[in-house]
Amino acid sequence: MSGPTIYDVAREAGVATSTVSRAFSNPNRVGATTRERVFAVAAELGYRPNPHARALLSGRHHTVAMVVSDITNPHYFELIRGAEQRAKASEYTLVLVNVEESPRVEWDQVQRLVPAVDGFVLAASRLPDENLRQVAGQRPVVLISRELPDLASVVLDHVEGCRRVVEHLASLGHRDLVYLAGPRNSWMAATRWSALQAATEENGLTARRIGPFTPKVAQGPAAADGALNAGATAVVAHNDLLAIGVLQRLAQRGVRVPEDVSVVGFDNIFAADLCTPGLTTLGGVHADVGRVAMELLLDAAAPAGRPEEQPRVVLPTELVLRGSTGPVRAP
Amino acid sequence: MSGPTIYDVAREAGVATSTVSRAFSNPNRVGATTRERVFAVAAELGYRPNPHARALLSGRHHTVAMVVSDITNPHYFELIRGAEQRAKASEYTLVLVNVEESPRVEWDQVQRLVPAVDGFVLAASRLPDENLRQVAGQRPVVLISRELPDLASVVLDHVEGCRRVVEHLASLGHRDLVYLAGPRNSWMAATRWSALQAATEENGLTARRIGPFTPKVAQGPAAADGALNAGATAVVAHNDLLAIGVLQRLAQRGVRVPEDVSVVGFDNIFAADLCTPGLTTLGGVHADVGRVAMELLLDAAAPAGRPEEQPRVVLPTELVLRGSTGPVRAP
DNA sequence: GTGAAAGCGCTAACAT
DNA sequence: ATGTTAGCGCTTTCAC
Numbered sequence: 001m002s003g004p005t006i007y008d009v010a011r012e013a014g015v016a017t018s019t020v021s022r023a024f025s026n027p028n029r030v031g032a033t034t035r036e037r038v039f040a041v042a043a044e045l046g047y048r049p050n051p052h053a054r055a056l057l058s059g060r061h062h063t064v065a066m067v068v069s070d071i072t073n074p075h076y077f078e079l080i081r082g083a084e085q086r087a088k089a090s091e092y093t094l095v096l097v098n099v100e101e102s103p104r105v106e107w108d109q110v111q112r113l114v115p116a117v118d119g120f121v122l123a124a125s126r127l128p129d130e131n132l133r134q135v136a137g138q139r140p141v142v143l144i145s146r147e148l149p150d151l152a153s154v155v156l157d158h159v160e161g162c163r164r165v166v167e168h169l170a171s172l173g174h175r176d177l178v179y180l181a182g183p184r185n186s187w188m189a190a191t192r193w194s195a196l197q198a199a200t201e202e203n204g205l206t207a208r209r210i211g212p213f214t215p216k217v218a219q220g221p222a223a224a225d226g227a228l229n230a231g232a233t234a235v236v237a238h239n240d241l242l243a244i245g246v247l248q249r250l251a252q253r254g255v256r257v258p259e260d261v262s263v264v265g266f267d268n269i270f271a272a273d274l275c276t277p278g279l280t281t282l283g284g285v286h287a288d289v290g291r292v293a294m295e296l297l298l299d300a301a302a303p304a305g306r307p308e309e310q311p312r313v314v315l316p317t318e319l320v321l322r323g324s325t326g327p328v329r330a331p
Numbered sequence: 332m333s334g335p336t337i338y339d340v341a342r343e344a345g346v347a348t349s350t351v352s353r354a355f356s357n358p359n360r361v362g363a364t365t366r367e368r369v370f371a372v373a374a375e376l377g378y379r380p381n382p383h384a385r386a387l388l389s390g391r392h393h394t395v396a397m398v399v400s401d402i403t404n405p406h407y408f409e410l411i412r413g414a415e416q417r418a419k420a421s422e423y424t425l426v427l428v429n430v431e432e433s434p435r436v437e438w439d440q441v442q443r444l445v446p447a448v449d450g451f452v453l454a455a456s457r458l459p460d461e462n463l464r465q466v467a468g469q470r471p472v473v474l475i476s477r478e479l480p481d482l483a484s485v486v487l488d489h490v491e492g493c494r495r496v497v498e499h500l501a502s503l504g505h506r507d508l509v510y511l512a513g514p515r516n517s518w519m520a521a522t523r524w525s526a527l528q529a530a531t532e533e534n535g536l537t538a539r540r541i542g543p544f545t546p547k548v549a550q551g552p553a554a555a556d557g558a559l560n561a562g563a564t565a566v567v568a569h570n571d572l573l574a575i576g577v578l579q580r581l582a583q584r585g586v587r588v589p590e591d592v593s594v595v596g597f598d599n600i601f602a603a604d605l606c607t608p609g610l611t612t613l614g615g616v617h618a619d620v621g622r623v624a625m626e627l628l629l630d631a632a633a634p635a636g637r638p639e640e641q642p643r644v645v646l647p648t649e650l651v652l653r654g655s656t657g658p659v660r661a662p
Numbered sequence: 663g664t665g666a667a668a669g670c671g672c673t674a675a676c677a678t
Numbered sequence: 679a680t681g682t683t684a685g686c687g688c689t690t691t692c693a694c
Contacts, residue, residue, distance in 0.1 A: 003446070005687055016665045021689055031663055051447045052392065053687035055383040057670045063426075071412050074405060074601070081402050084429050088440070093447065095394075096427040098415050109419070115334070116382045116424065244605065270405070274575065274606040336671055347681045352673055362679055384671035388686045 004045040013041040024049055063093040064297055065113045066121040067106060071098035073241060075267040075286060079123055079144060082290025090298055101214065103127050103185065114138050118301040121293045126185045140300035142293045146187040152300065152310040154293045156284040161317035162195035165236060165264055165282055168319060170203045173328040174234040174262065180223040181211030182238030189238055196236060213242055220245015233261060233328050240265035240272045240281055247275055247324065258326030268320050277323030284317045335376040344372040355380055394424040395628055396444045397452040398437060402429035404572060406598040406617060410454055410475060413621025421629055432545065434458050434516065445469050449632040452624050457516045471631035473624045477518040483631065483641040485624040487615040492648035493526035496567060496595055496613055499650060501534045504659040505565040505593065511554040511577070512542030513569030520569055527567060544573055551576015564592060564659050571596035571603045571612055578606055578655065589657030599651050608654030615648045
């Protein structure tokens with residue numbers, strides 16, 4: 001089943017195993033001619049270094065895990081794509097874990113992987129802070145869409161982004177906004193809410209929050225009905241999926257968007273541009289988020305050891321205006 | 332950096348290392364009391380078996396790789412989700428590789444992973460047949476959306492599915508159809524085209540093919556223009572992404588759908604329900620495809636060894652009717 | 663520059 | 679039921 005080993009190569013090439021090993025891991029500590037012969041023989045035999053044997057000794061696996069809380073959310077595709085690309089560029093293997101919004105599954109999976117990977121990218125982790133710190137004590141960790149003192153993280157700038165959302169709504173004459181909150185243990189949900197509160201206060205609007213809602217299309221009806229019941233003129237949904245569900249429910253109930261109600265989402269997923277009306281949403285370059293997170297992780301996992309200072313990267317957002325927001329209806 | 336080993340546990344528990352090993356890998360070959368003590372000590376020390384040491388010896392890694400040709404295509408996400416779920420259920424680790432439609436990248440990545448994984452799920456592989464056979468000689472392989480004699484595979488039933496598409500179009504009065512072909516080295520593209528040909532012949536229609544097109548929204552304009560130029564009344568696009576791009580371009584050129592042209596896609600991605608008009612498309616339960624493929628792979632990778640018969644699973648499709656198809660315009 | 667030999671953490675005979 | 683021991687494939691001192 002498994003192929004030739006350094007022993008086979010060493011024998012064929014008439015050298016010692018250590019020489020073969022060096023030829024592969026430290027080419028310039030081996031004589032040029034020897035090296036060539038070793039490579040030639042290795043190629044001929046189809047030799048490939050066994051990563052496990054290597055990992056066993058070095059403790060480094062050239063593998064990192066990325067944990068996402070809901071793989072079906074299109075928003076994560078871009079994150080994953082960016083991270084995968086970056087990992088591949090450094091010849092790192094990417095292990096993907098979907099934890100379906102469950103902190104328990106997340107914890108179990110992470111613990112299972114601790115001995116097998118060099119580090120973790122945790123996207124929208126649902127784990128409590130103390131668990132996150134525990135993991136960080138075991139392996140380098142980079143957080144996406146979550147911040148924690150002493151841990152590296154990459155997030156979009158929601159303070160600035162939410163301000164833009166609020167200013168946009170204010171400029172359309174809205175005086176009040178209803179936030180359809182995301183999951184209770186979502187750091188993003190808390191962050192968006194407080195950013196919205198701050199921005200509404202600044203702009204002399206009021207903000208209310210209902211929820212929490214699981215941020216999926218299927219939760220749209222409940223969220224829409226709640227918003228309508230609250231007499232909202234402008235709703236800001238936790239993400240585009242929820243917003244799209246809201247849009248569908250409003251249409252179904254004969255509520256016009258944006259004439260009667262304006263709707264804003266977050267993430268700018270592909271579908272936001274396709275629904276009717278198009279969804280105004282706060283986007284960002286998610287692939288970059290994934291890429292940067294992986295970059296930080298690879299730095300941290302590098303043999304050089306990790307710096308004391310854990311970087312916290314904040315990337316810009318962009319408010320994408322589409323048809324779902326418009327002037328408030330006359331009172 | 333790395334934690335306690337079986338030696339530490341053995342010493343603390345006052346037993347031999349082999350006993351600790353057995354307690355973990357074969358619990359019922361160890362006395363109940365001993366086992367309990369071993370577990371207690373292990374828990375206390377925070378011992379976790381090192382998967383690499385285990386893999387080095389057994390040759391089995393409890394890890395499988397899934398290779399997809401374009402991670403940004405939402406269609407693959409369901410596949411990945413199903414496969415990931417199934418792998419997790421058996422405590423297998425899933426390595427994800429995105430090869431961005433490049434056979435070269437695909438080959439390199441697969442070869443890099445051969446020594447590190449127990450098998451491969453190759454989704455919509457762009458590799459030539461002979462390379463696929465080579466890989467299958469190295470590790471168990473299950474193909475998705477591709478068939479090859481002697482290799483295990485899971486595909487949707489496109490013969491039947493394309494017949495439904497054609498019958499639907501025929502029932503609307505269309506006499507001719509234009510297929511916007513997928514990539515040249517895509518097995519699916521070839522399969523869909525021949526299934527469409529067969530079905531059109533059966534139903535007395537004609538079929539033409541233009542392309543190939545990279546199946547992305549961005550290729551929509553080129554595909555739409557080509558179809559219009561060919562005087563199509565009904566276009567069948569290689570996938571929903573391409574179809575959505577076509578829809579956008581047609582709208583932009585003032586061509587009405589479905590009054591002037593009917594459009595059909597494949598995959599029934601989430602967005603197909605959101606665009607205007609909704610996209611008629613041939614769907615299937617993609618998560619099941621991923622799940623079944625992983626199941627086959629885990630069976631093949633099981634210590635029992637693989638059966639000589641390589642299973643070929645064909646799952647049913649479902650034609651989802653939406654607004655993008657309608658009666659042919661009067662000539 | 664190259665070889666000999668000692669492990670990395672674990673499992674699987676083989677003993678007892 | 680449990681202990682002893684020999685490796686899995688590779689890297690890494692330590693010699694030469």
